[in-house]
Amino acid sequence: MALGLTAGLTGCGSDGPSDVTLSLVVADYDVDGGQSSKEYWQKLTARFESKNPKIDVDVHVEPWTSVDRKVQDMVKAGKAPDIAQIGAYADYAATDKLYSVDEVLSLQTAASFLPPLAKAGQHRRTQYGMPFVASTRLLFYNKKLFAEAGIEKAPTTWAELRETAEKLKEETGVEYPFALPLGPEEAQAETMNWLLSAGESYTLGGGSYDINSARNVETVSWVKTNLVDRGLTGPVAPAKLNRKMAFAAFARGEVGMLNGHPSLLRIARKAGIDLGTVPIPGPRGTPNNAMGVADWIMAFKENGNRTQAGKFLDFVFSDENVLAFAGQNNLLPVTVSASEAMAEDPKYGDLKGFLEPLPSSVLPPVGKTSWAAVSAEIKQSIGKAVAPGGSPKAVLDGIDRVAEQADIKSGGE
Structure with missing residues (x-):
């Protein structure tokens, strides 16, 4: 850091x-x-x-x-x-x-x-x-860019998030309406934000991996179809956009919205960005669980x-x-x-x-010795799920296979 x-x-x-x-x-x-x-x-x-x-x-x-x-x-x-x-x-x-x-x-x-x-x-x-x-993570937004696009309030649902990103792009040409860092720096955290907002995560209640659950596939598919495919995530492909790059772009006033942690407050305010924060939206409103x-x-x-x-x-x-x-x-x-x-x-x-x-809050399964290998696989692969021609299901299936093998190798620990 x-x-x-x-x-x-x-x-x-x-x-x-x-x-x-x-x-x-x-x-x-x-x-x-x-x-x-x-x-x-x-x-x-x-x-x-x-x-x-x-x-x-x-x-x-x-x-x-x-x-x-x-x-x-x-x-x-x-x-x-x-x-x-x-x-x-x-x-x-x-x-x-x-x-x-x-x-x-x-x-x-x-x-x-x-x-x-x-x-x-x-x-x-x-x-x-x-x-x-x-x-924890919140949705950060640039108040100046919102005002210029005529946006009066921050989104609370996925549908509102997409509509807000579209307005930012169409009304003012914001470079990154929604910055989506799925590059290898911290893609596992950005992905978990989305999975939790839909009510699931990487593991089941008992601790076993369930990365390719039907709901997780639906979640990643929604992100691909509604944000990435519509050109709302900016000029850098999500698979190549790291968190540090996204934060720096926000501090330059180039990002309308992104999911961020508390350190971004200092970075952005030092750069003079007038920002707001709200809970990360879910499919139908604020989700029950946030990532810790x-x-x-x-x-x-x-x-x-x-x-x-x-x-x-x-x-x-x-x-x-x-x-x-x-x-x-x-x-x-x-x-x-x-x-x-x-x-x-x-x-x-x-x-x-x-x-x-x-x-x-819900934390990643850091107590499992297999998590290091699984986290590394998510970092390297998840960006492909939202790339042009990418298949969220195929990518999540592949990550889940790696997770199962890593879990077996570690004895389920």
């Missing part, structure tokens, strides 16, 4: 030699290429060490493009960090490399996570992944520093720290109390629309 460097930050709050130095690898969230993530961890570890003089924390901030690979390489080399804050945990849980949440956190902290996030952190019904920050997304933090067993890692993680998940990190990055807190504090604070008013659906 940002900085292309590795930054080692060793705190300096202890009065004498420490008994343990915890190794911590974290992702860089600074979308502007600055030092905000580095500064956050530097201040946090200094405060922690001043209260725990026998524990030092050695922090390495890595860009999102390499942090998962960095931790993977460390684990393979037998040099796992004590704590890692990355994108996925299931593979490490499946190979018994992680402490469970109840082994490291206090009862109070372990019980503080929002229920859908805690559930998503489970592998084989035991929680190993601790949600670090979260987000979380990044994860986990504690590795390798060095045996369970107690010290637990003390540090309890500190990380204090309301003060959870709210500070989420607030500075336009993301959402993962605990009940911090979420309530954000909802009550007027300075976070822009995030209220994202906060409201989070407690009932």
